[in-house]
Amino acid sequence: MNYVIKTLSRTIPVFAKELAEILKNEFKFKSLAKDSYTESLNRIRFLKKVIEAQDGYKLFYDKEKNVIGTEASLQKYFKAVWYATEFSVDSEVNNGRGPVDFKTSFGTDDQTIIEFKLASNSQIKDNLQKQAEIYAAANNNPHIIKVILYFTKEEEQRIINILKELHLYENENIILIDARKDNKQSASKVKK
Numbered sequence: 636m637n638y639v640i641k642t643l644s645r646t647i648p649v650f651a652k653e654l655a656e657i658l659k660n661e662f663k664f665k666s667l668a669k670d671s672y673t674e675s676l677n678r679i680r681f682l683k684k685v686i687e688a689q690d691g692y693k694l695f696y697d698k699e700k701n702v703i704g705t706e707a708s709l710q711k712y713f714k715a716v717w718y719a720t721e722f723s724v725d726s727e728v729n730n731g732r733g734p735v736d737f738k739t740s741f742g743t744d745d746q747t748i749i750e751f752k753l754a755s756n757s758q759i760k761d762n763l764q765k766q767a768e769i770y771a772a773a774n775n776n777p778h779i780i781k782v783i784l785y786f787t788k789e790e791e792q793r794i795i796n797i798l799k800e801l802h803l804y805e806n807e808n809i810i811l812i813d814a815r816k817d818n819k820q821s822a823s824k825v826k827k
Contacts, residue, residue: 676810678716682712685712690819706736706784725740735748763801785815
């Protein structure tokens with residue numbers, strides 16, 4: 636286990652070491668799910684918890700507090716939470732119609748496609764309607780999970796409005812991750 640964490644710490648960007656440390660010290664993980672969809676949701680929810688509640692959001696900002704987060708950086712953090720697993724986790728799988736961000740699987744009959752998006756993406760409405768479903772058809776129709784990261788209250792409201800318009804709001808397979816820096820006050824400073 637320590638070897639895996641040390642290896643991850645060397646291969647992902649320096650600012651991702653915090654995530655590796657959290658995994659090493661606080662999360663002894665063994666795959667418990669029976670399918671790639673459930674396991675993928677579990678890992679994404681853990682990543683969401685790290686970003687939203689354990690200061691992981693700071694990984695998406697530079698020293699001057701400017702956003703440096705990208706879809707690519709979120710994907711690297713996602714890859715980091717997949718240690719100690721029996722599932723296959725592959726990025727940029729292209730079985731036709733373009734590469735998916737991630738495909739998790741346990742054999743050919745158990746597959747999940749995961750797409751990551753920034754809420755600020757100008758094409759996000761079209762992406763949410765069509766992109767993953769087209770990839771799914773090219774990959775024999777596996778499960779689909781969509782993960783959306785936002786950095787401002789305006790981005791949050793915009794994505795919620797889009798999801799409601801598309802009748803996707805509060806769907807289990809769409810996970811919003813709050814990387815805002817303006818709503819994560821220290822517990823010692825929170826007032827009634």
